[in-house]
Amino acid sequence: MATGSDLFKMPPLRNGDHIMGKWCKPPGTTKTIVVIIACIFVAAIAFYVFFAFAAQSSAISFNSPITNIVFSQDDNKLAIAEMSGEIHVFDVATRSSICHIAQESNSINTVTFVRPDVLGIIIGHDQGDLKVQLWDFHAGTAKICFSRKLGEAVYLAVFSRDGSQLVTLSLETPCGTKSILSIIDVEKDKVVRSANIPSVPGLRGLSPDGKYFATVDTGGAITVWRLKDLTRMAQLDGGMGFKCLALASGGKSVALGYGDGTIRLIRTEAANINVSIQCACGEDVRVVSFSADASVLACGVAGPNVYLFDVQQQP
DSSP states (O other): OOOOOHHHHSOOTTTBTTTOOOOOOOOOSOOHHHHHHHHHHHHHHHHHHHHHHEEEEEEEEEESEEEEEEEETTEEEEEETTTTEEEEEEEEETTTTEEEEEOOOEEEEEEEEEEHHHHEEEEETTTTTTEEEEEEETTTTEEEEEEEEEESSSEEEEEEEEEEEEEEEEEEEOOSSOOOEEETTTTTTTTEEEEEEEESSSEEEOOSSSEEEEEOTOEEEHHHEEETEEEEEEEOOOOEEEEEEEEOOGGGGGEEEETSSEEEEEEGGGGGGGGEOOOOGGOOOEEEEEEETTSSSEEEEEETEEEEEEGGGGO
């Protein structure tokens, strides 16, 4: 089986191609039995590819569970964080590795591109402690590094699109019913704004354009917020059982990942229009992430593998 590096060296796949092999014509032979067997074999592959891999364009394998996936602002780079603390940056067009960052901590919760050559990394925020880094991966050094205690459990900690601010969402008290949204100036390490949100979020996501975020209550109801003025833009029924969430730029779509390998797309402007995508072999979906233009959806599964889906091909 090809490794993650091998797969990234492969040429781009055509629509309908399987990541592990391409369609082939039956060998030219006069023996009827050989032709029949070859046709059955090709038909079986075609059926499998069409129904299980129609939207998939590539897969990358890793050594430990995937914790975060993010595209760069221009969609030319893809950063993938593993639970082991490894961070990989790939060139999407050439499918080649750009750099590899090994963190001492194995609690990387968020990684994002704050500039084309700078990664923002947030470590270990589940207990209320934040360690924040801006990492120049070309120079191989951390440009900014600070720690901050934000009280109770932090459910959301993400950088704004330009990396100048850090957005956090935490519980007001250990058993509270309100959450506190804080905006931190990264350069000054200072809270510049805070507000209460009357719901306890479970899963959450910030859109790639940094203008919208989503919260999920204990019943699975999803609320899409505009970050600028904390206005509720949409409320959706996500149902129970999904394990991860991603919000597209403009807050126009929400992607939900499930344990059976299903990804459900919900258009926020028409909440009753849903699209389902099936990952390979029904693997547990752990992470989903939209590209900046919302044309590609990256999916990290329990394999641990990463798949890329062309969202524009979906109905």
